[in-house]
Amino acid sequence: MTSRLRPRWVLTGLLAVLVALVAGLAFGPVSLPPLDVVTDLLHHVPGLRVPTALPPRDDAILVQLRLPRVVLGLLVGSMLSLAGGAYQGVFRNRLADPYMLGVAAGAGLGATSVIIFGPRTALSSPVLVPLAAFTGALAAVAVTYLLGMAGARERTTATLLLAGVAVAAFCTAVQTFLLQQHTEEIQEVYSWILGRLTTSGWHEVLILLPYAVVASAVVLSQRRALDVLSVGDEEAASLGLHPRRVRLVLVVAAALGAAAAVAVSGLIGFVGIIVPHAVRLLAGPSYRVILPLSLLFGGAFLALADLLARTVMSPAEIPIGVVTAFFGAPFFLLVLRSGRRAAP
Amino acid sequence: MTGPSLVAARGIGVRVGAARLLGDVDLDVPEGGWLTVIGPNGAGKSTLLRALAGLVPHEGTVTVAGEQVDRLHRRQRARLIALVPQNPVVPPGMSVLDYTLLGRTPYIAPLAVEGAADLAAAHAVLDRLDLTGFADRTLDTLSGGERQRVYLARALAQGARLLLLDEPTSALDIGHQQDVLELVDELRTAEHAPLTVLATMHELSVAGEYADRILLLAAGSVVATGTPDEVLTEELLAHHYRARVRVVPGERGPLVVPVRRR
Numbered sequence: 388m389t390s391r392l393r394p395r396w397v398l399t400g401l402l403a404v405l406v407a408l409v410a411g412l413a414f415g416p417v418s419l420p421p422l423d424v425v426t427d428l429l430h431h432v433p434g435l436r437v438p439t440a441l442p443p444r445d446d447a448i449l450v451q452l453r454l455p456r457v458v459l460g461l462l463v464g465s466m467l468s469l470a471g472g473a474y475q476g477v478f479r480n481r482l483a484d485p486y487m488l489g490v491a492a493g494a495g496l497g498a499t500s501v502i503i504f505g506p507r508t509a510l511s512s513p514v515l516v517p518l519a520a521f522t523g524a525l526a527a528v529a530v531t532y533l534l535g536m537a538g539a540r541e542r543t544t545a546t547l548l549l550a551g552v553a554v555a556a557f558c559t560a561v562q563t564f565l566l567q568q569h570t571e572e573i574q575e576v577y578s579w580i581l582g583r584l585t586t587s588g589w590h591e592v593l594i595l596l597p598y599a600v601v602a603s604a605v606v607l608s609q610r611r612a613l614d615v616l617s618v619g620d621e622e623a624a625s626l627g628l629h630p631r632r633v634r635l636v637l638v639v640a641a642a643l644g645a646a647a648a649v650a651v652s653g654l655i656g657f658v659g660i661i662v663p664h665a666v667r668l669l670a671g672p673s674y675r676v677i678l679p680l681s682l683l684f685g686g687a688f689l690a691l692a693d694l695l696a697r698t699v700m701s702p703a704e705i706p707i708g709v710v711t712a713f714f715g716a717p718f719f720l721l722v723l724r725s726g727r728r729a730a731p
Numbered sequence: 732m733t734g735p736s737l738v739a740a741r742g743i744g745v746r747v748g749a750a751r752l753l754g755d756v757d758l759d760v761p762e763g764g765w766l767t768v769i770g771p772n773g774a775g776k777s778t779l780l781r782a783l784a785g786l787v788p789h790e791g792t793v794t795v796a797g798e799q800v801d802r803l804h805r806r807q808r809a810r811l812i813a814l815v816p817q818n819p820v821v822p823p824g825m826s827v828l829d830y831t832l833l834g835r836t837p838y839i840a841p842l843a844v845e846g847a848a849d850l851a852a853a854h855a856v857l858d859r860l861d862l863t864g865f866a867d868r869t870l871d872t873l874s875g876g877e878r879q880r881v882y883l884a885r886a887l888a889q890g891a892r893l894l895l896l897d898e899p900t901s902a903l904d905i906g907h908q909q910d911v912l913e914l915v916d917e918l919r920t921a922e923h924a925p926l927t928v929l930a931t932m933h934e935l936s937v938a939g940e941y942a943d944r945i946l947l948l949a950a951g952s953v954v955a956t957g958t959p960d961e962v963l964t965e966e967l968l969a970h971h972y973r974a975r976v977r978v979v980p981g982e983r984g985p986l987v988v989p990v991r992r993r
Contacts, residue, residue, distance in 0.1 A: 608842045614829070615836050617822035625784055626889070627809030627837035672824035675844065 392676050400683030404461065407690035411457035412449055414698055419445055455589045459651065460693040461686035462592065462599050463584065464658055466648040468685025470641035471659030472666070472677050473606045476613035477637045478544045485645040485659035488551040488638065489527030492558035494649040497523020499562045499576050503569045516579065517594055517650035524646035527554050532638065544634075581706040582655035584693045591651040602644030606678060609637050613674035657711045658689050665722045688715070737762040737927045738783070738893055742791030745778050745951075752778045753789070753951045760893075760944070765919060765928040767938040769962075770948035771972050776931040777817060779948065780895045783929065784814045795893050809837035813886035817897040821870045827881050828866040831856055834888025856887045860914070876907035883914065894918075896930040900937065908934070912941050935976075939963050939984035947971060959984040 412428075413421045423440045427449055430439035439446060470485035477483075501519035535550030566573055612633045615623050620630040645659070662685040663677055670676045689707075692714065696707040736759045743756040753775040760766045768776050782789040785800045785808050793800040795811050803811070813834070822830070834856075835849040845853075857863050860880050865873065870881060879899060886894055896915065900908040919926045932938040938945060939959035947955040947962050949971040955962045963985045965978050977988045 611839070611844045612841070614822075614825075615833055617820070617825070618833065619820040621781075621786055622814075622816060622820060624786055624805065625809060625812075625814045626833060627806040629805060672822070673829065 392679060393670070396670050396676070396680055397683070400680050400687070403687035404683055404690075407461065407687040407694075408457055411460065411690050411694045412453045414694060415448075415453060416701060417445065417448060419449065424449065451588060455592050456584055456693065457690050459592050459595065460584050460690035462595050463648045463652045463655065464662075464689025464692075465682045465686035466595070466599055466602060466644040467655065467659035467689070468662035468681040469603060469606055469678060470645040470648075472663035472674070472681040473609075473613070473637050473641040475663055476616060476674050476677075477634050477641075478548060479617065479619075480544075480548070481664070482660070485641065485648075486654065486656075487548065487555075488531045488642065489554040489558060490524045490642060490645050490649060491654050492555035492562070493527025494520040494524035494646065495580060495654065496527075496558040496562045496565075497521070498579050498653075499565055499572075502575050502579070503565055503572050517591070520653075521646050521650035523558070524649055525642060527558055528638070528642040528646070530554050532635075578706075579653045582653035582708045583704070584652055584689075584696075584707060595647050595651050598643055598647035602640045602647070603682060605640035606637060606644070607682075609633060609640075610675045610678050613637070613678075617672075617674075652707075654708070655689070655711060656708045657715050658685055658692075661711075661715045661719045662688055665719060668722050735762055736760065737764070737796055738766075738929065739794045740783060740791065743779065743782050743793065744790035745775070745782050745787055746790075751951060753782065756791070756948070756951075756953055758946055758953070758956070760927055760929055762892075762927055763919060763925045764944065765916070765930070765942045766944045766946060767942035768929070768931045768946045768948055769933070769935060769938055773950075774948040775951040776948055777897050778951075780814065780897050780929070780931060784808075784812050784895055786814070806837040809889055809891070811891055812893045812895060813889040813891035814895040815882045815886050815897065815899060817901065819882050821878070823871060824869050826867050826869055827862060827873075827884070828853060828857065830870055830881060831862075831884045831888050834885040837889060852890070853884075853888050856884050859887070860884050875902050876904075876910060879903060879907070879911050880914070883911070883918075887918070890924070892924075892927060894926045894928050896928065898931050898933060901933060908937060912937065916941060935963055935968070935987035936981065936984070939987070940981070963987055 409421050409424055412424045413419050419441065426437055427439045427441045427446060429435050429437040431450065441449065467485045471483065474483035474485060474487060475481055497519035498516050500523075501515050505515055505519070531547065531551045531554045534554070535547035566576060612628060615626055615628050616630060616633060623630045663681045666677050666680045666684060670680055689711070692710040693707050695714070696705045696710045699705060738758070738760040740756060740758045743753060744751070745753040756779060758766065768779060770776050778787065781787045783793050783800075785793070785803075785805070798811065800808055800812070831853040832845050832849060835845050835852060839845055839849060854863070857866055860883060862880060862884055865877065865881070870878060873881065879902070894915070899911055899915070903911065915928060919928050930942070942959065944957065945959050945962040946953060947967060954971060955967055963978055965976060968974060968976050968978070968987065975990045975992050977990055978985045979988060980986070
């Protein structure tokens, strides 16, 4: 049965997350032995009483600096991949990514506005830019949905995608105009757009976590509905599904997850389109498989990409979007060539 | 075949904007009956099926097994009426078993996935249609005839009492056409869970051989309804199809033979 989530794949996914977690914690300006990292993590689990081998300074690096960043990478990667997978199903379009429907452009405009017009400390504030990006992203999606669903007589998914293109173009135009008028802030805005996982402790993780939990729960609950939707709206309706309701629920949940991820990390490209695709090619086309595995592998992939981004040219950091594309693209081409050819 | 009426439609009309696709259609199909809707391209055959299935807004009322279809929840409706469209969407990479399991959707709670009972039901259907050996094959690797059987399998998995078939044979050669129609007839007359069939068709001789009643639709209205002998006449077909045909008596119904105009 192809639609079943095989334990083998789940275990592989969990292992990938574990490897990304331990590697992300062990490597950096100060390298820590992976085994000590594991025992130190267990040491912090209440009730286990595992003694740690790390001195207090290393323990602080691990728990206060690296752990929040790695966890943030896992969460952002999970959200982007899950949203991308959900959109690919909702729109029956393999090119769908989590930034469509205006999420990216709306977040960009929100962040740009607050960097230019907000207080001078906007960029260093842990709340202002994420809040503006989050609001901009959701506002753009809401406008897209209203335009795409209300304006057109033919309420197809294509009109929704086209409305998204129009909204994105409008937001980008405004953003470009603002930047051109305030060239001194271009550098700051650009660094936000490129995406990065910098943390001021656990703050960003706590911002993202509730949205990640809600978005994951809602999207995963619709996994079978997405499989039914793959036969088209009319046939899905004749099977007892309510296609437009399913689509609305999924778009809201996925947009919420993607917007929250973008708010704390900027626009990290490629993860949301490549991970669900690679999973589809390797593990099968059912969304019951694609969605949970995208969650696991997306998180692991981004956490590992971040590890490379901050270690390869240390102490300088490469923009993480560069890493995801540089390593993701060749890997993806490899998967495209070999994936599923042997499968029945 | 004159059991109690399973399907009763009264005054069915469909409009899209100012265009009237279907107007004032009445029809009845007895339980276990087979009604085939014929008519030239654009007569409204597919629209009629979609209206009966509750998939397009329409005027008039449709009653199936005593239930008024528009008042049913869409899940209840899907347990009563199964539709095989003319060109079903083939999801890439989906296996025959998974496709058949889609038919269990109206029995599966909205947030759940299928359970053992659904799996058993799907396997029973595959077994009944001789598709067990294809369970793990993907739809895109099947031939046209095999695929048509898989579409039927999904519809049967719905456990519906009314089967709507929109041109079930248009993509098949005559041998496979007979395979599919004999199969549908077998399902219709089966002792356990018999089906009532409402199909649209272009092949008129075939339509007459399998259906016990024929409804001729032209420009959205019913122009004739009755037994195959009553509807498949040279005058009616010449007039409404604007075709030159000869109708000759056959073993199981009239045979319609096209003749060159000049």
